[in-house]
Amino acid sequence: xxxxxxxxxxxxxxxxxxxxxxxxxxxxxxxxxxxxxxxxxxxxxxxxxxxxxxxxxxxxxxxxxxxxxxxxxxxx
Amino acid sequence: xxxxxxxxxxxxxxxxxxxxxxxxxxxxxxxxxxxxxxxxxxxxxxxxxxxxxxxxxxxxxxxxxxxxxxxxxxxxxxxxxxxxxxxxxxxxxxxxxxxxxxxxxxxxxxxxxxxxxxxxxxxxxxxxxxxxxxxxxxxxxxxxxxxxxxxxxxxxxxxxxxxxxxxxxxxxxxxxxxxxxxxxxxxxxxxxxxxxxxxxxxxxxxxxxxxxxxxxxxxxxxxxxxxxxxxxxxxxxxxxxxxxxxxxxxxxxxxxxxxxxxxxxxxxxxxxxxxxxxxxxxxxxxxxxxxxxxxxxxxxxxxxxxxxxxxxxxxxxxxxxxxxxxxxxxxxxxxxxxxxxxxxxxxxxxxxxxxxxxxxxxxxxxxxxxxxxxxxxxxxxxxxxxxxxxxxxxxxxxxxxxxxxxxxxxxxxxxxxxxxxxxxxxxxxxxxxxxxxxxxxxxxxxxxxxxxxxxxxxxxxxxxxxxxxxxxxxxxxxxxxxxxxxxxxxxxxxxxxxxxxxxxxxxxxxxxxxxxxxxxxxxxxxxxxxxxxxxxxxxxxxxxxxxxxxxxxxxxxxxxxxxxxxxxxxxxxxxxxxxxxxxxxxxxxxxxxxxxxxxxxxxxxxxxxxxxxxxxxxxxxxxxxxxxxxxxxxxxxxxxxxxxxxxxxxxxxxxxxxxxxxxxxxxxxxxxxxx
Numbered sequence: 001x002x003x004x005x006x007x008x009x010x011x012x013x014x015x016x017x018x019x020x021x022x023x024x025x026x027x028x029x030x031x032x033x034x035x036x037x038x039x040x041x042x043x044x045x046x047x048x049x050x051x052x053x054x055x056x057x058x059x060x061x062x063x064x065x066x067x068x069x070x071x072x073x074x075x076x
Numbered sequence: 077x078x079x080x081x082x083x084x085x086x087x088x089x090x091x092x093x094x095x096x097x098x099x100x101x102x103x104x105x106x107x108x109x110x111x112x113x114x115x116x117x118x119x120x121x122x123x124x125x126x127x128x129x130x131x132x133x134x135x136x137x138x139x140x141x142x143x144x145x146x147x148x149x150x151x152x153x154x155x156x157x158x159x160x161x162x163x164x165x166x167x168x169x170x171x172x173x174x175x176x177x178x179x180x181x182x183x184x185x186x187x188x189x190x191x192x193x194x195x196x197x198x199x200x201x202x203x204x205x206x207x208x209x210x211x212x213x214x215x216x217x218x219x220x221x222x223x224x225x226x227x228x229x230x231x232x233x234x235x236x237x238x239x240x241x242x243x244x245x246x247x248x249x250x251x252x253x254x255x256x257x258x259x260x261x262x263x264x265x266x267x268x269x270x271x272x273x274x275x276x277x278x279x280x281x282x283x284x285x286x287x288x289x290x291x292x293x294x295x296x297x298x299x300x301x302x303x304x305x306x307x308x309x310x311x312x313x314x315x316x317x318x319x320x321x322x323x324x325x326x327x328x329x330x331x332x333x334x335x336x337x338x339x340x341x342x343x344x345x346x347x348x349x350x351x352x353x354x355x356x357x358x359x360x361x362x363x364x365x366x367x368x369x370x371x372x373x374x375x376x377x378x379x380x381x382x383x384x385x386x387x388x389x390x391x392x393x394x395x396x397x398x399x400x401x402x403x404x405x406x407x408x409x410x411x412x413x414x415x416x417x418x419x420x421x422x423x424x425x426x427x428x429x430x431x432x433x434x435x436x437x438x439x440x441x442x443x444x445x446x447x448x449x450x451x452x453x454x455x456x457x458x459x460x461x462x463x464x465x466x467x468x469x470x471x472x473x474x475x476x477x478x479x480x481x482x483x484x485x486x487x488x489x490x491x492x493x494x495x496x497x498x499x500x501x502x503x504x505x506x507x508x509x510x511x512x513x514x515x516x517x518x519x520x521x522x523x524x525x526x527x528x529x530x531x532x533x534x535x536x537x538x539x540x541x542x543x544x545x546x547x548x549x550x551x552x553x554x555x556x557x558x559x560x561x562x563x564x565x566x567x568x569x570x571x572x573x574x575x576x577x578x579x580x581x582x583x584x585x586x587x588x589x590x591x592x593x594x595x596x597x598x599x600x601x602x603x604x605x606x607x608x609x610x611x612x613x614x615x616x617x618x619x620x621x622x623x624x625x626x627x628x629x630x631x632x633x634x635x636x637x638x639x640x641x642x643x644x645x646x647x648x649x650x651x652x653x654x655x656x657x658x659x660x661x662x663x664x665x666x667x668x669x670x671x672x673x674x675x676x677x678x679x680x681x682x683x684x685x686x687x688x689x690x691x692x693x694x695x696x697x698x699x700x701x702x703x704x705x706x707x708x709x710x711x712x713x714x715x716x717x718x719x720x721x722x723x724x725x726x727x728x729x730x731x732x733x734x735x736x737x738x739x740x741x742x743x744x745x746x747x748x749x750x751x
Binding site: 023024025026027029030031032034035037042043045046047048049050052056057058059060061062063066 | 145146148150178179180181182185283286287290291294307317318321325326327330331415418419420422423424426432531533534535536537538540
């Protein structure tokens, strides 16, 4: 089942399935968020935004409205 | 025989946080200069080093291009980097791509694009020692073979590998093959250049092409890294960084640490900086008086000793604050903490149109807008950066404090209200609060009004924690100070000289007239016995007769609705040099004998009566002035530094008009309501 990256819990791992069309798409690709790539939600800022994820071997921060455009499939 | 030096132009490109700037510092040391790219706000960092190979001497010019993630630009910084890299005017001989070895996958996107440009290329596996520490092993010979280009390993201290890199630059070659093949007919270079002339109608198609290109690249990169990189953990980072973050981004300890860091910076630029600032002031006063004693009287001597020296002194006085602030910023940036500070505050700041990176500029603006405007360089997004620069002068700085103190002391006795609150303290607090409220209101409005092609985003790397390198930190501080002194300094000195001239000279022989008029003892209040009083009296009369005095009188009709007369008009004009000059000018114009001493000016002002014998400095007048100084952009240094940072007069002009209007309306409203 696909869900937005912003719905992951801390420590939850997933695989990027799709990037929705958005002004952020090209930038997300630059940063290595490509379909098929594994991600893990590393932490959420205490105020609920931004998020930090592990992707492509490093940690990336992004805001909620940006993370909503990344659809992922949760790994068991 | 001395052979001619061969010149090679090298462009340094790489992702942000790849250690590119540190490498640039290691290569060029003090042989650096900061310049401008035409028409944009980005600083151009250039340097050179000399190198000899097989008895042939080389002068290798290095350009440190702004950090970029790919050749398809998404921000102004990236646009400049790519435009410069491919410029026909100053052709790049060799492109050096700096890669973070601990994070090879993402860094290879830009590197493989560079390979396909068909330029002579060298890749640098930077931070190779950190990769080893994290048990990431890279098979460099294999990588070299697969990418078809030279690769040099460099460690994070930039000790090993630098000499190899210098040699590799001289021997650089065009990569053997394209990394990926585009449609046979187009080269990547022409495709990249297409972005600069893209019509709106073609944008969607181009974006689609661009996305496919990246996905294709990453597919191949994934294969290559699976062959050449052995990494123990699949995704997770340096464990120590995770552990530190558990504290530093913690809901309680995170904010506690942030507040502590901000408090320490505040203490340093507010209080510690005062000592060196006082020394600098004393030094220049000394130089000024030495010149006065050494040379015979004359316009030229006064121009140097009063006009130029005090202008230069005014510029130099900023150095301690700028140096200290940038010392902290460089430490926070290079250690990786800046990202965490932004991570903790982005949501709050975003609500008012700012971003997580605006916290330090906002805080440092309470000391002085000048270094804080320079520190907005850390905000990578153009729109967020312009908004931050625009609102910073609304934060009450330390130069307003003497003005606030004088005016508040005219209004209130030392009285305790509500049991614990000192009335003066309360008034001061309200002024700071008012400044902040309008900072946020203005930022919010600009967020809605300002349209830029670059969308605000926060898609950024959270770099691992690193120990900053002293040399690199000090070079940053040095460059910042140099840029301020050279670029903003000349504007400040020029305007100070104009202000000095206007307040010391008047139309025709007005000054001589004053001397003559009051030379006689028939003015009964000019007590010959009290020579000090006499000097001050003459000074006041002279200021009145000067160009500034004339100007002050000319603007009187404009400022009368605010409750001001021409004397206040003069003080407002002179305080363009710096707000605290208001106090000194008031002292001169009222002939107070105590110089800048608040008590003596206070007594004079309290005794001042208007034509009908009423107290002149009423609560309405004082409040109106206070409100004026909360808002007005009464500071040439701020104007000069905004010009320098935005690279045009457009923004300081808009800012000046907006803030002056706000100050005028606010002061007028206050005066009308209170009188």
